[in-house]
Amino acid sequence: MAGRTVVLWLPLALLLLFVAGCAPAEEEPVSVQPSGPAEVDTSESMLIGLSAERAEGKPSVLSTGQSLSCVRVTVTNSTEKPLEVNPLYFSVTDTEGVRYEGTSALGMYENEIDTTVLAPGEKAEGMFCAEGDFRPTTIAMTSPLLIEIARAEVA
Template sequence: MKLTAEPAEFSKSVLADGSDYTSVRVTVANDGDDEVSVNPLYFTITDTGGTKHTVELGVDEEQIDTVDLAPGENISGTVTGKGTFTPQYVTYTDGLLGDPVRVDVS
């Protein structure tokens, strides 16, 4: 699996309250031989101060979908944390037992 992350504009959905949010656009590419599960809950965003932010579901119109990627497939979308911060890296962990994959936001 290959993961990339870049800063993104927050696209407020109807589920977002009046809070500030920070979004990161992630792309997950399945470059392996097995299916890869993608779910917004599998991501966390760590800011430049070292604080880990869990993903707020449904607040960004561009949120990454929950899908299973076959080998060769890829998907892009945003993961969004509550508050205004500078994202340093995104961590993806497949379910509870998967090995975490970390990528810098660039």
């Protein structure tokens, strides 16, 4: 019986060791870009231009009528590599410091920022909304690995 218990717990222990070893390395915080038009800044910390302004989201045919807080976002790829853009990579923070993801509002509004890959020098524009009635003050964008790569104040 003891041998069977070890056999059952060994894979779990190995899995836990693997997951613990795969934790992301500590990253330096991303600089917050000021609100206003996206300016191309080629400094090391701002290779991805991100700007956002508050906007009124227009409900789509999929809308369930929930209240949405929206921003019109512009992403500019100033890197030398392709940049993936996806509405799932964005979040907004309100005046209280509460962070909102857009997963509950996907497809609920028109002109949603497209899922695309930007070549160097290209930009994408569109809406990002999160469920709730709040005032967005900051928008953040992550990479496909969910590491924050850009942050900007909402105008």
